[in-house]
Amino acid sequence: MSDEAALAGSFEQERPRLRAVAYRMLGSAAEADDAVQEAWLRLSRNGADGIESLPAWLTTVVARLCLNMLRTRGTRREAPLDDALPEPVEEAADPEQEAVLAESVGLAMLVVLDTLAPAERVAFVLHDMFAVPFDEIARMTERTPTAARQLASRARRRVRGADPAAKEAEVARQRHVVQAFLAASRDGDFEALVAVLDPDVVIHADRTAGPTPEPVDIRGRLRVAQGASAAAARVAFTEPALLNGVPGLVMAPAGRLRLVLTFTVVDDLITAIDVIADPERLRGVHIEVL
Structure with a gap:
């Protein structure tokens, strides 16, 4: 097996987890797939030389891509709603797949996550949902570990509310x-x-x-x-x-x-x-x- 094929095989093993991470950050199956695919393109261009942990490296790349996408999303919440009581999931390329993903996270959870600031959402998803250490989250968000912890804590209060x-x-x-x-x-x-x-x-x-x-x-x-x-x-x-x-x-x-x-x-x-x-x-x- 060639090195390229082996690298592709290793990436495919990580794809489901990366997609789960990206979907919880972005709330969109299509955008999550875009982020994961971009991570693969970067890996295939640069190779795995010098990468100590491929899962950690890929998680970092996907998290940074998602953070950038959240920051540039900008006006999504300001867009006017469509007709009252619209037909469900008209935005999804694959409505059935999108519905399954949304159900796996929880629609209410996705709505609350969408109210968080981009860095808060990334910190909360990575730490509380995928147990990523704050040291790693700090590097992804370009903050100190203490600041990353504070981001997750603020998000947690928004998501969970009172006791x-x-x-x-x-x-x-x-x-x-x-x-x-x-x-x-x-x-x-x-x-x-x-x-x-x-x-x-x-x-x-x-x-x-x-x-x-x-x-x-x-x-x-x-x-x-x-x-x-x-x-x-x-x-x-x-x-x-x-x-x-x-x-x-x-x-x-x-x-x-x-x-x-x-x-x-x-x-x-x-x-x-x-x-x-x-x-x-x-x-x-x-x-x-x-």
Whole structure:
């Protein structure tokens, strides 16, 4: 076997791990593949001479590429949302593959990661998800190990929020109701939906989320249940999350936040649902991973 073939074989062994790292940093399968492929091109041009650890070298190259891509992404969050309640994952070259990758990470996690500064995201992903030492992260991000540790710590606070045990005690009941609503919506189970809705429940959709240019209110649990049970395709890309500290739902095809649903729960029944898709309002929603 030639040296080039051996090098290619070694790289292919590392490709799945590198792709997993890049996807968590970038939230896009296509961009992750681009970063991994660029790492291979650099390796094939320069060879492995002088590389003590090929996995570590490749991780460093991919991390730096991802960091640069995050820094130059710039205006992505400022782009206007498409039509309300869009069809899922229209941006993916391979929607099925993108959906599998998003599910492996968690849609809510991808949304929260997307709120981090580039260096924070890289530090958190490498250390908390892939156990890369801070000394190595420091070299990748061109910071000191102490600064790299601080980056990961800030990101961790954003991702995890307050003490999970204390928070769980406060929100467990509402979380159970919201998850029951989501499960019934996914299954198209009309009776189960009706069971978690107050008879006088109202759902309010803002101008971006509603089917018309004006806000829309729908009242009554039968009408709300009918609408929810008919949205199974979109619900497939919806997950529970903490929205401003309260359990709700985020819809994020391929990890791209499109809308959130906040709930008012009284006596274990949903009395109100607010559907938020307006970009300005979405920026005011603090999202944490359950």
